[in-house]
Amino acid sequence: MAMCLATRASSGAATTLHYKWVVENIFWSPDGQQNMVMAINGGFPGPNITAKVGDTVEVELSNNLNTEGVVIHWHGIRQFTTPWYDGTASVSQCVINPGQTFLYKFKVDKAGTYFYHGHYGMQREAGLYGSLIVEEGDQGQKEPFQYDGEFSLLLSDWWHQTVYQQEVGLSSDPFQWINEPQSLLINGRGQYNCSLASRYNSSAALPECSLGGGEQWAPNVLKVLPNKTYRLRIASTTSLASLNLAIGGHNVTVVEADGNYVQPFSTTDVDIYSGETYSVLFTTNQNPDENYWISVGVRGRLPQTPQALALVNYLPNHASKFPTSPPPVTPQWDDYNRSKAFSNRIQGLEGTTPPPPADYDRRIMLLNTQNTIDGLTVWAINNVSLSFPPTPYLGALKYGIKAAFDQTPPPDTFPDCRYDIMSPPANPNATTGNAIYTLDFNSTVDVILQNANTLQPNDSEIHPWHMHGHNFWVLGYGDGKFQRGDEKLFEKAGRRPPLKNTAVIFPFGWTALRFVADNPGAWPFHCHIEPHLHMGMGVVIAEGVEFLADVPRETLSCGLTGMMFSGNGEEGHN
């Protein structure tokens, strides 16, 4: 992984980490095949950021792309009082144009495992991502567990077709889906058209990889000592794949999810949906003469992509010592009961996770459907497919530029309460829209994410929904259509709802969330599968913008806000 040297400037307790990054496309071999990658400072993935609670992170981002704008979103960071640095095009800021530099500056106020990524078009899938770790500060809260060392595993999926071509396919009639990824990557490293594990299988379809260890696509090696406890910080920035991670011969204990401590539990493997992060502990209590595989495989879609592998190297064994045991087998992709059981084991940790407010002020039902508009395939929420406007919402809201987006609020519930979620939509037509949900400041909001059948009979997909600017409590998961009375399912015996920023809806199911609208700003809430968001699968919420200081002008240089300072607002076009 590319190294990054930050300038660290401390004054008293406050530390500022200052990074200078240049974004550009480069050639790289994430999986042994050279492809174009959207890189930072000439490497892939982007540099690691490791900060402490209370630090200020400054990233001076220069766009060295040729014709594309760029932004970077700090996934999981709430950006309290700095919503303009959330890094989402059309929402928090105007994109940074080629040749320009933009300064992100925000405080990291909560320890946890996070990551960052492009949030414009499909630049995340193009390779624009990296790790962001926030450690507990020297004062203040202590972590409710102990370990001897840690590793960061940033998981992603990789395609050989450029995202430019994929975007055209998604907007074509007939629709051209991006299909399954060619490779899964661990810290940007995977293997295509060869396997590290074929020697366990004499009838393996792929030849064994020939690797010296210095290749860009050589697997990660985690060097450990026997009888120690290690923390794995796992983050999934996949564009599509739902994943499962396991370590051969070792159980793991889940201790953190999405930057929130959870009630520890032991498991053989961990499900990770795109946008989620987990910390797990594992103890090196196995035969110290052996090395072991970490395997990452696909769940929730019929896998057409081989497992990604990394090596747990018990020192002083050499890293080239091949594990005796094959990599763990990924659970059956469509064993959703197993997936649901895992998700239901995630509970808030008492003492660190407060319980949710007892009741809600507003409930918003969000029906997830696949639809068609003018012959194109889209995703829609309550029959509206989100189309991002050229003027960012935050500036438009702050300065009352009503022409920037549709002022009629989107629906708070299904277009038809009798909607049959078990069948393809009776009327597949949806509309395009860019209206937003305006929430009362500090109100408690429930969201019921309702899954449904796609345009194909007997088909419903996984959607991991990610909310910017907030953590939400996951009240519960259910099957079928959410019904009056299903609230009782929220209160399973003794279950404490976890706080998360990403939660999955299972096929033909629903997921209930609760959050407090306490962060002034405008925030996307969307399916974290990148082509799904590109096809309109998201909403935007806003609250308390009136309590914000002036929005920095360098975030407002486009669209109608770009015309604002010239007193010439009528000249903008939508």
Added chain:
Amino acid sequence: MAMCLATRASSGAATTLHYKWVVENIFWSPDGQQNMVMAINGGFPGPNITAKVGDTVEVELSNNLNTEGVVIHWHGIRQFTTPWYDGTASVSQCVINPGQTFLYKFKVDKAGTYFYHGHYGMQREAGLYGSLIVEEGDQGQKEPFQYDGEFSLLLSDWWHQTVYQQEVGLSSDPFQWINEPQSLLINGRGQYNCSLASRYNSSAALPECSLGGGEQWAPNVLKVLPNKTYRLRIASTTSLASLNLAIGGHNVTVVEADGNYVQPFSTTDVDIYSGETYSVLFTTNQNPDENYWISVGVRGRLPQTPQALALVNYLPNHASKFPTSPPPVTPQWDDYNRSKAFSNRIQGLEGTTPPPPADYDRRIMLLNTQNTIDGLTVWAINNVSLSFPPTPYLGALKYGIKAAFDQTPPPDTFPDCRYDIMSPPANPNATTGNAIYTLDFNSTVDVILQNANTLQPNDSEIHPWHMHGHNFWVLGYGDGKFQRGDEKLFEKAGRRPPLKNTAVIFPFGWTALRFVADNPGAWPFHCHIEPHLHMGMGVVIAEGVEFLADVPRETLSCGLTGMMFSGNGEEGHN
């Protein structure tokens, strides 16, 4: 070719043509292989514009790309009094961001054959181009020749690798050249991996194309009647290839070059460099029972691309009647004496082309060299490789924003007057720069474009230089290094220098141009080979900006001009 219906609004003699265009990437098969193409209104090439002298052309351009800005340059249109609508990123305007619409509005004041194309990154090569024809008006000047019908042939070259990948290769160490095109296209149509002409050659390497006629890559058919005279309007928007066009069995008479009438002359074939346009007349005086091939082949580089073909279909023959004679053979690619002889035949037409001013006020020598900067291969002019700034020059000049670009003028002559143009540079290092040549308004300027050896021994390439905003007189071409006294070569017996906007420099040679700096604005002057410009092969000139009205604000929304109206100029970054 895609059709375009303009709204035509006349008031008295003045007509306004109004077009609504949407730019987006689509899948298309320019040569039988489906690829991504940057298209306008869903077709490729872009719509034809046909206007009359005195018309106002309005193009309402919407950017429907996902993450890229866009601009369109109206190649050959002088944009007198409207330099902000010249459509060059970093020079005349800020790019149009995704989701935004920009109105180009300009008068076409000179009859001729023109075209339009993207002028940002390598969006021209990506497919963003089309024809622009200006006919003589109903009053005023009459064309100095007659014909019965006309056809437009827009010539281009086509690659299967995306321009995004090509751009990365050009900026990589080791350098990755784009190599020769896969296909040549006539009006966006070519044939890859098959040949229309293989039946003439029993040992042909390519199989015969199987075409029904309705394919996107089916050749153009020019339907003609016997014993008539037709005008072919030929424009080359190639990214790389120098071309030669011939019609089987027919001579042609050259009558127009780059929108200027020329002394007519008859020839078997026409050389066309990228950025040039020609009109030729041909008479259908051959055996009317036959059809004939138009062939377009590569000159000036070792050809690795098959000829492009179109069909001259003598009615009432069926278009499927295969020509008895094979397509004309393109002259030997490196027969530069033949090329120079052709270029020297282009003379201004008395009565339409004034002679150049007798003397110049300023002479600028521009040495064209290939260099390296920080391990990257570049092209440099007087040792400076042009790097476009994020703030467009025009607004920066008009409003005196000196921080927008380097204020030290670039050199008016070679870095070393003893420079040996016949050898690779003794010191291959150059510098990157963005300073401009500021010309006295209405002064007469001579430019000597001096070619040189590249980084490879015994190698010098063709470079067609195109000037925005002006026509120049081509005073002459010479071999070797321009010497004191070579001015006498300008005055060959009886030769009247032609007016053009694009002129080639031959390998190891020089080309002398003269123009009057009479068009207030900032104007690129550059090699029209797109990867060469991308690698820095150009300069920017400016004159008379003080005489301009206010620059339209919608062209100023980026960089330091974007900050200007907020009184916050210090916040911009370069």
